[in-house]
Amino acid sequence: MITLQVSRYRPGQDAEPVFQDYEVPLRSDWAVLDGLAHIKDHLDGTLSFRWSCRMGICGSCGMTVNGEPRLTCGTFLTDYGEGPIRVEPLRGFPVIRDLVVDIDDVLAKLAHVKPWLIREGEELPLTAEYTQTPAQLEAYKQYSMCINCMLCYSACPVYALEPDFLGPAAIALAQRYNLDSRDQGDRFDLLATDEGVWGCTFVGECTSACPKHVDPAEAIQRYKLTAALTSVRNLLPWGRS
Amino acid sequence: MTALPSYRPRVHPLWWARRRAYLVFVLRELTSVFVAWSAAYLVLLARAALAGDAEYAEFRAFAGSPWVVALNVVALAATAFHSVTFLNLAPRAMVVRLDGWRVPGFLIAGGNHSAWLAVSALVAYLVLRS
Amino acid sequence: MRARRTPEPYLWLLFSGGGVVAALLLPVLVLIFGVLAPLGVIEPPPAARVRALLDPLLVRLALAAVVGLCLFHAAHRIRFTVEEMTRGGRLDVVLAPLCYGAALTGTVIAVLVLF
Ligand code: SF4
Ligand code: FES
Numbered sequence: 001m002i003t004l005q006v007s008r009y010r011p012g013q014d015a016e017p018v019f020q021d022y023e024v025p026l027r028s029d030w031a032v033l034d035g036l037a038h039i040k041d042h043l044d045g046t047l048s049f050r051w052s053c054r055m056g057i058c059g060s061c062g063m064t065v066n067g068e069p070r071l072t073c074g075t076f077l078t079d080y081g082e083g084p085i086r087v088e089p090l091r092g093f094p095v096i097r098d099l100v101v102d103i104d105d106v107l108a109k110l111a112h113v114k115p116w117l118i119r120e121g122e123e124l125p126l127t128a129e130y131t132q133t134p135a136q137l138e139a140y141k142q143y144s145m146c147i148n149c150m151l152c153y154s155a156c157p158v159y160a161l162e163p164d165f166l167g168p169a170a171i172a173l174a175q176r177y178n179l180d181s182r183d184q185g186d187r188f189d190l191l192a193t194d195e196g197v198w199g200c201t202f203v204g205e206c207t208s209a210c211p212k213h214v215d216p217a218e219a220i221q222r223y224k225l226t227a228a229l230t231s232v233r234n235l236l237p238w239g240r241s
Numbered sequence: 242m243t244a245l246p247s248y249r250p251r252v253h254p255l256w257w258a259r260r261r262a263y264l265v266f267v268l269r270e271l272t273s274v275f276v277a278w279s280a281a282y283l284v285l286l287a288r289a290a291l292a293g294d295a296e297y298a299e300f301r302a303f304a305g306s307p308w309v310v311a312l313n314v315v316a317l318a319a320t321a322f323h324s325v326t327f328l329n330l331a332p333r334a335m336v337v338r339l340d341g342w343r344v345p346g347f348l349i350a351g352g353n354h355s356a357w358l359a360v361s362a363l364v365a366y367l368v369l370r371s
Numbered sequence: 372m373r374a375r376r377t378p379e380p381y382l383w384l385l386f387s388g389g390g391v392v393a394a395l396l397l398p399v400l401v402l403i404f405g406v407l408a409p410l411g412v413i414e415p416p417p418a419a420r421v422r423a424l425l426d427p428l429l430v431r432l433a434l435a436a437v438v439g440l441c442l443f444h445a446a447h448r449i450r451f452t453v454e455e456m457t458r459g460g461r462l463d464v465v466l467a468p469l470c471y472g473a474a475l476t477g478t479v480i481a482v483l484v485l486f
Contacts, residue, residue, distance in 0.1 A: 313405030
């Protein structure tokens with residue numbers, strides 16, 4: 001058996017989150033998420049948490065495990081020895097109940113960066129193909145691996161301090177389209193702002209937290225360089241677009 | 242946004258001291274204090290040398306006093322730490338392609354560190370040759 | 372539509388340039404002039420030698436640029452780190468002019484000293 005110290009917050013009942021201890025079987029094939037499911041099924045049906053795929057794809061099971069943002073379906077009980085294991089909601093977000101956080105803000109930010117292929121001018125028939133070489137695919141593929149788990153936001157102190165910050169996954173998502181050879185959009189006005197890439201101070205924790213090796217910190221640094229050069233070019237009298 | 246009575250956690254006043262990674266980040270950033278000090282020290286040195294031999298002797302006495310030496314030893318450690326971290330991070334903003342092949346970050350960082358050594362050797366040679 | 376005007380891209384370029392210059396040049400200069408020479412490990416360069424080094428216009432220009440860039444690099448980092456450590460984004464209206472002002476003052480002093 002191993003002890004899970006689970007953060008509970010029941011609106012109307014708790015003024016702020018409190019910890020509740022549960023003993024769950026320590027099985028080598030159990031992830032923290034399995035422990036939580038065991039609690040819900042056998043010990044305390046009132047515990048609330050989000051999950052879906054249980055295989056690191058849906059991005060809904062992110063929580064703070066012993067202080068670090070983790071996908072609970074991919075974090076195993078046996079990684080923590082004797083325990084206890086502290087399970088808290090993702091930091092940096094409002095808590096709705098127990099381990100469930102309010103992610104509306106990040107969802108709005110993801111939509112804000114125009115995450116679709118923007119084409120200008122000609123409208124080709126829907127059946128038309130836009131072929132890409134492997135190198136063109138490789139240019140943005142890494143950024144397309146994001147599963148919107150928001151661990152990067154939870155790890156980012158800038159987001160915690162400055163809730164208007166566009167944040168790691170949204171900027172990586174914008175770069176996913178910026179670097180796509182089929183995209184003709186211009187996201188400069190969305191990204192090159194104080195709340196966009198200039199808000200980032202390169203703590204780098206988003207990249208450490210990301211379970212999909214998206215490397216949002218790199219995406220942001222790369223766009224800083226692009227944005228800085230564009231800004232300088234816009235200053236030059238002959239460079240205005 | 243939400244009408245639910247959600248709990249909004251406050252950021253702890255000492256948030257940067259409560260997680261190892263944040264502490265390392267803050268220390269990395271604060272090495273820049275010594276970058277500023279080193280630049281100022283070079284200006285003091287140049288000023289003394291240009292002002293004349295008497296001023297230069299005075300400066301050498303100042304530079305030789307224990308606390309200034311101690312400060313400079315710390316500055317040396319801090320600026321070297323700055324070099325390592327900064328030259329490691331710099332390739333992250335750049336994607337270098339050679340004939341379609343994306344040069345991996347560690348090679349760029351390695352190139353940066355080699356450049357650092359080469360520049361250091363060159364400066365040392367120029368300053369110290371008699 | 373143009374994005375709201377922000378000085379950040381130019382400040383970031385100064386910060387990055389300063390970071391590279393500081394990384395390449397400062398450790399060796401501090402090692403020679405700040406540690407080895409004062410400790411007597413190496414013969415401290417006499418004043419005439421330093422003057423000879425500073426004689427070419429190019430060297431003086433370069434040194435002024437190095438000092439200025441390093442100061443702006445430090446100003447930029449200190450500005451953001453202090454604001455983050457104190458959770459004081461509101462401090463920026465005071466802190467930004469203070470930090471960059473100090474860097475600018477230092478650069479002017481360096482220019483006055485060298486020319
Ligand atoms: S970038 Fe990584 S950590 Fe951030 S939401 Fe996407 S998959 Fe999760
Ligand atoms: S449950 Fe889907 S990612 Fe963990």
